Structures are given as structure tokens and as C-alpha cells.
Amino acid sequence: xxxxxxxxxxxxxxxxxxxxxxxxxxxxxxxxxxxxxxxxxxxxxxxxxxxxxxxxxxxxxxxxxxxxxxxxxxxxxxxxxxxxxxxxxxxxxxxxxxxxxxxxxxxxxxxxxxxxxxxxxxxxxxxxxxxxxxxxxxxxxxxxxxxxxxxxxxxxxxxxxxxxxxxxxxxxxxxxxxxxxxxxxxxxxxxxxxxxxxxxxxxxxxxxxxxxxxxxxxxxxxxxxxxxxxxxxxxxxxxxxxxxxxxxx
Numbered sequence: 001x002x003x004x005x006x007x008x009x010x011x012x013x014x015x016x017x018x019x020x021x022x023x024x025x026x027x028x029x030x031x032x033x034x035x036x037x038x039x040x041x042x043x044x045x046x047x048x049x050x051x052x053x054x055x056x057x058x059x060x061x062x063x064x065x066x067x068x069x070x071x072x073x074x075x076x077x078x079x080x081x082x083x084x085x086x087x088x089x090x091x092x093x094x095x096x097x098x099x100x101x102x103x104x105x106x107x108x109x110x111x112x113x114x115x116x117x118x119x120x121x122x123x124x125x126x127x128x129x130x131x132x133x134x135x136x137x138x139x140x141x142x143x144x145x146x147x148x149x150x151x152x153x154x155x156x157x158x159x160x161x162x163x164x165x166x167x168x169x170x171x172x173x174x175x176x177x178x179x180x181x182x183x184x185x186x187x188x189x190x191x192x193x194x195x196x197x198x199x200x201x202x203x204x205x206x207x208x209x210x211x212x213x214x215x216x217x218x219x220x221x222x223x224x225x226x227x228x229x230x231x232x233x234x235x236x237x238x239x240x241x242x243x244x245x246x247x248x249x
Contacts, residue, residue, distance in 0.1 A: 186227065
């Protein structure tokens with residue numbers, strides 16, 4: 001049976017992501033870079049494994065919630081436990097110190113990812129994961145120092161808020177069945193992401209993180225552009241379907 005689009009994208013993402021984090025955890029990292037990121041090692045481990053296990057679960061079962069009575073859930077956990085042990089053990093051969101607390105953090109992230117997919121299906125789960133990563137990178141690290149360049153920093157804000165808005169639109173359409181081109185649709189599609197942006201800015205200030213005004217403008221532009229493009233895409237596809245249906249058979 002041919003793979004559906006969602007499944008293909010997930011498999012491609014996992015094929016790139018898993019080797020990437022393996023390399024990232026097995027290269028020597030300068031102490032100065034770690035301190036400049038201003039994010040704890042445990043938080044980074046948690047985020048990496050949260051994304052990894054989410055992708056693994058979706059690669060195995062892209063359209064179902066986690067059912068703890070099924071063997072595949074425990075098989076995934078067994079693989080992640082084995083990988084976490086090997087990950088820490090192999091770090092001893094590349095000049096990095098294995099840390100049992102890193103391993104515990106990795107397993108905690110694995111359970112957290114599976115719990116998210118226990119209660120939520122794909123789109124709501126994506127919304128939660130996007131919120132977690134946006135909060136962590138926005139509030140718990142110095143993004144402008146991590147990315148080293150203001151254009152890369154702006155790209156992060158644009159892409160992350162575009163993704164969040166797109167996921168939110170998918171969620172709202174499924175739960176509320178809002179009609180396109182109505183005030184309620186536009187208010188919901190753009191309003192919630194703007195509320196999230198405001199909350200992120202306030203949280204950043206509470207954590208002592210400096211937020212550049214261009215980051216806020218970039219995020220706002222991303223929310224607005226994604227909302228408009230989503231509507232235009234729907235309008236174009238709707239006209240195309242009407243044209244095709246009106247053709248004589």
C-alpha cells in the first residue's frame with residue numbers, strides 16, 4: 001500500500017533528524033558555546049528526545065493515538081532506552097563525559113512524547129510540541145547568540161510562527177468547523193497565534209531575556225502571511241473544484 005503524504009514527510013524528517021542529533025551528541029562542543037546558549041544541558045536533551053520519540057511514534061503509527069496495551073509502544077520505548085544507553089556510552093570515546101542524569105532526562109522526554117500522543121491526535125499534538133519548542137528557544141536560551149546572525153534569528157521567528165499558525169488553523173477547522181472568509185475564521189486563525197506571541201514576549205521578559213522589536217514584527221508578519229495564504233489556497237482550490245464540477249461530462 002502506498003504511503004500517504006503525512007507518513008512520507010515524517011519518515012524523511014526522521015531520516016534526517018536522528019543522524020543529526022547523533023552527530024550533535026558525539027562531537028566536542030566548546031565550553032564557551034554552551035555557556036553562550038544559556039540553556040541547561042538537561043533541557044537540550046529533553047527537547048532532542050521529545051522530538052525524536054515524537055517522530056519515531058509518528059513513523060510507526062502516524063494516524064493513531066498511543067495505546068499502552070499494544071506491543072509497539074513498549075517496543076519503541078525499548079529502542080529508545082537502548083539508544084539512550086549507547087548514546088551516553090559512546091560519548092566517552094569522543095572526549096565527552098557520559099552522564100546518567102542525561103539518560104534519565106532522555107527517558108523522561110520519551111514518556112512525555114508518548115503521553116502527548118496518548119491524549120491527542122496529530123494536529124493537537126503538533127500544536128503542543130510547537131508551543132514547547134517555541135517557549136524553550138524563545139525564553140530559555142539566547143536565540144540571537146545561538147544563531148549568530150540577525151537574518152537567521154529572523155528566519156527562526158518567521159518559520160516557527162508560520163508553522164504554529166498553520167497547525168492552529170488545522171486544529172481550529174477540525175474542532176470548530178469554521179467557515180472560510182468569515183470574521184470568526186480570521187479572528188481565530190490569526191488571533192490565537194497573536195495571543196501566543198504576546199505570551200511568549202511577556203514570558204521572555206519574566207525570564208530576563210531581551211526581545212528585539214524586529215523579532216516581534218517578523219513573528220507578526222509570519223502569522224498574518226500564513227493566515228492570508230491559507231485562505232487564498234482554500235479559495236483557489238474551491239474555485240478549481242467548482243470549475244471541474246461544472247464541466248460537461
